[in-house]
Amino acid sequence: MTDQPTGKLLHHRAEGPESAPPLLLGPSLGTSLALWDGLAPELSAAHRVVRWDLPGHGGSPADLIGPGATVADLADLVLALADSLGIGRFAYAGVSLGGAVGLHLAAHRPERIERLAVICSSAHFNGARPWEERAELVRREGLAPVAASADDRWFTPGFTVPRLVEDHRTADPGAYAACCDALAAFDLRERLPSITVPTLLVAGREDPATPPSHLREIADAVPGSALAEIPGASHLAPAERPEAVLAALRGHFDGYPGRGMEVRRQVLGDAHVDRAQSRQTPFTARFQDFISRYAWGEVWTDPTLARRERSMITMTALVAHGHLDELAMHVRAARRNGLTPEEIGAVLLQTAVYCGVPAANSAFAVAQRVLAEEDAAPDGA
CATH class of the missing domain: 1.20.1290.10 (AhpD-like)
Known part of the structure; x- marks a missing residue:
């Protein structure tokens, strides 16, 4: 396992044999690559797993993006990371904003994507205004007000992952706000029918941020895609129900069983x-x-x-x-x-x-x- 600080590249951690098929794992806004702690070691038995941090999150430099950033900008950063590792085509799984990055890549750079899993995400994130308001708040007051409600937005009542909440609290406000800009501008609904890579949608049944209807909308539009709903999971399903998400990903990426x-x-x-x-x-x-x-x-x-x-x-x-x-x-x-x-x-x-x-x-x-x-x-x- 290698944990790489990479200067102008996204911070990432690589696990598994270098000769194994590559699988890139993308995070949700406000989290770090720790979001995948319950799955990456298992997935790395059959894959070269590379999980990465959003700009200003975890170990990634904050100045990789700025105001007015787009999901396309984040996708370019992911491709630059893959290129630096000598990875051409790869499988990809992402949560929320990380899932949006995967959708963008599948729609715009299908030659790079082998298979795709989109977890607790959407082809649009309920319009621009809520994200514009959050970006304004964070730029003005920092992340404390937003991080205070992380448990309610991310997990079912009574569940939490302190490490992820702390990651939210300590992210760079400017980079976080720029990621909000990217979510505000994102709407891929018209491009969904053009996605041809094998695609799995995973919904947390208790997710208030991207409810199952958002994943169902993608599944209905992407030809041949499949939808799995995880009971007892909210927005960060890989952290809250890792075994169920792992089973779904194995079935999609490895053909198990x-x-x-x-x-x-x-x-x-x-x-x-x-x-x-x-x-x-x-x-x-x-x-x-x-x-x-x-x-x-x-x-x-x-x-x-x-x-x-x-x-x-x-x-x-x-x-x-x-x-x-x-x-x-x-x-x-x-x-x-x-x-x-x-x-x-x-x-x-x-x-x-x-x-x-x-x-x-x-x-x-x-x-x-x-x-x-x-x-x-x-x-x-």
């Missing part, structure tokens, strides 16, 4: 997966999700090794640890992945050398039974 379940069925067969699913209980549900998401959705989909090779490695590991029930399942999987009985026998013979003769002896017995059952089964069974 859909991609993993598809591969699992291809390798193990529908009958096996259906049996496993039918035995699932609330106690085992999270484990089943883990298997589909991690083993099948990440490891088995990695194109570095072919499925034939993965089958050979898997059988070897199962013999080494004596997992004979699992071995039977993966002998069947090996046949689906194109291994012949002779090749399976050769793998097991190799295990006799490196895992021990008794282990290989038991493995040959299991494999012989499975292969005989496969030969005896009618075609298509």
Whole structure:
């Protein structure tokens, strides 16, 4: 993980492997990259996550924008950050103002955006006047009056995140007011039908600032987009309901659990997966999700090794640890992945050398039974 003060670039934090697909995370007005603390470590398991601070927020310089700033200006700063990191196309998720930046990029620079998630945001923010008034107030009196109402605007009653409220209180007033100018001028409704990148809208069901109707308006206009509503979440849903937002983002950016379940069925067969699913209980549900998401959705989909090779490695590991029930399942999987009985026998013979003769002896017995059952089964069974 790297936390970068970058001079004339947006302050940012990069997490995850540099070789992983890039995912940029944008914040809400008044917050910092801490807004993503509950999600970024999880998302960085499969992505190169780069979260950034708005000008004058967190560690970003205040003079990156000035009075009369627009969302287009902020989008240009995000692209400059991506360029500095050697990132061409990227997935993007943003909250509120950060979500507006994502919409702008998807509408105006679609060649840079792979997939988009817009969280607790809008294609317009209830007209210019409220934001103009807030900008005037902040320029005149500082952020104390606005920060005092942060909990009411951001969270459901009784919930708060002190770190984010403090970020609001300590942001630079001039840069904050300039961000208000950007929100006042933002209205992307006419451009929504032109957005073609895969788009997910996430609404906090209790959000008074950008209620679900605002996200529904975007979903209705952007072709092929999807909408998810998070119960018990207000405007800063990633801070208040991180697990629910994380599940939605994983499903959109990684194809979980859909991609993993598809591969699992291809390798193990529908009958096996259906049996496993039918035995699932609330106690085992999270484990089943883990298997589909991690083993099948990440490891088995990695194109570095072919499925034939993965089958050979898997059988070897199962013999080494004596997992004979699992071995039977993966002998069947090996046949689906194109291994012949002779090749399976050769793998097991190799295990006799490196895992021990008794282990290989038991493995040959299991494999012989499975292969005989496969030969005896009618075609298509």
